[in-house]
Amino acid sequence: MNTTPHPDPRDRPARLTVGVVGAGRVGPALAASLQLAGHRPVAASGVSDASRRRAAALLPDVPLVEPAEVLRRAELVLLTVPDDALPGLVAGLAETGAVRPGQLLVHTSGRFGARVLDPALRAGALPLALHPAMTFTGTPVDVQRLAGCSFGVTAPEELRLAAEALVIEMGGEPEWIDEDKRPLYHAALALGANHLVTLVAQSLELLRTAGVGAPDRMLGPLLGAALDNALRSGDAALTGPVARGDAGTVAAHIEELRAHAPATVAGYLAMARATADRALAHGLLQPRLAEDLLGVLAATAGGGEGTGPHEGPHEGPHEGPHEGPHEGPGGTGGHDGTDGPEGPEGTEGTAR
Template sequence: MNNDITARPYPHGRSPDPADRPARLRVGVVGTGRVGPTLAAALALAGHSVVAASGVSEASRRRAEELLPGVPLVTPQEVIAASDLTLLTVPDDALEALVRGLAETGAIKAGQLLVHASGRYGVGVLEPATRAGALPLALHPVMTFTGSTVDLERLAGCSFGVTSPEVLRPVAEALVVEMGGEPEWIEEQDRALYHVALANGANHLVTLVAQSIELLGAAGVRAPGRMLGPLLGAALDNALRAGDHALTGPVARGDAGTVAAHVAELRRVSPEALAAYVAMARLTADRALNAGLLKAEAAEALLGVLAEGGRP
């Protein structure tokens, strides 16, 4: 395998002509879910050659056909045999067993780049393959994927959580830049904390927004998404700029009476949403108090209302 991928640096944000690059890799994908085909397609746009993929479900096969047209679908062992760089983009809980199985069957090639895109893991999960001579990289795109061509556009400027042995760091960073991303170095021991921070923000945001849409619908709002869009967009922008100092609303103001009305209405309309509201309101009150936005006496009354609201 030609490892001269780092022979020529490429500044972030630049998209050099693929023909101008010295090292082209044969890329394979094991797991054609929403992420793998997108990353492979991005590498193809950078001039690498996607030579093989593996996928089981019909949805996976359709994604491969859309994003990787003409790429043969074969077994994972055949993908590895055909490629210089293999993307292992299976679900987190399946990754460890996959790597162990590939190593035990002798499928791993010495000098082969083995890349996973899991946020949870660093390169430790690739240890069985590393012992067999593989070069391990963890490249996690900080983005939500649809499994369609729109994802390629979203990779532009997307951060990647990168973990690798120090000697492979230039290779990892070069691959991320080639895919249009921005590398962010994450230490092996910090991967779980890094991942929970992302999941807590992105996944729970979806839950909160969907819940708000349902409650607005119950209140008779005909276009809850249109109503929420500008509000949530402004709140997100303010939070990214100012952190806790962007807090507004009855909890941050200490309006215990309003919060009590919220609790009573949720208990009536949506008891399943009440526990989440109380938990988030308590956390919001604590953060507003620590930021100096909420006075201690107002916080005491507010927390009393929330304590009552949290009881069945």
């Protein structure tokens, strides 16, 4: 439930005409939410059949036009295109004179702050970065999910009240993110949400292979409890063979995964190392048990067959032969099914 009080009417933006550039999964849902708050969607752009269907479902009777025409008709424009397409789109709109002075220009990219809108700012637009920390389906359920959804907000200080008011009007909770922290903020969301989908999908496939008839029914309560525990207690919620230091069980897991789902082995090893590091750092995994466990992981990563103890003492969560969770590239995610003005729809994992 959204418990944030409504802003003082003096701080709320006037009722605005709203346009959407990129009718992917995100834009129509946000525009529909703004419509519930009294704003008026007047135009949208989209290039794919899926975009047109979404716009028709969430924004009935709103015409689909070219991006420049969207800006001509709307006082508040939502730029909901893939992250990589955003800088070029903004530059192109500014260069062609499509941006009007005093026009609110809002992008929903998690990666970028307000500076990506600088070309539009120089043309007189009012730049806002409002990123919903939510995954989108492209259906009306998205509008309901915005209730209580956090938004990463970045804007010039003089526009802060307007940005926060728009978020609250959409049912969201504004969370201020500094410009230089946007990529880290987005990486954190991608790590949690995008990778969660991959992990759950792999788990479902393995359970089916193991003969479980309803893996979703089996996983639902377990994953729900794990998520709740993690949000409440952080690392103290760690359980399972890695946190316990059950090296033999982990070795058996890896053997079965290699036999039945070899594509999952690398992910299992990476998460096991990260879990071991965190369990050690928080005193959940005893160092004497960690030796055999880390030996199994090291031998497996090197292609060896042994499961003997790890050579040399493990001095801390980031020492020893494995590189720990800080070595691979960090995820940056994308935007949930955003749609570029000139190309095919983008895809996203979360939030966005």
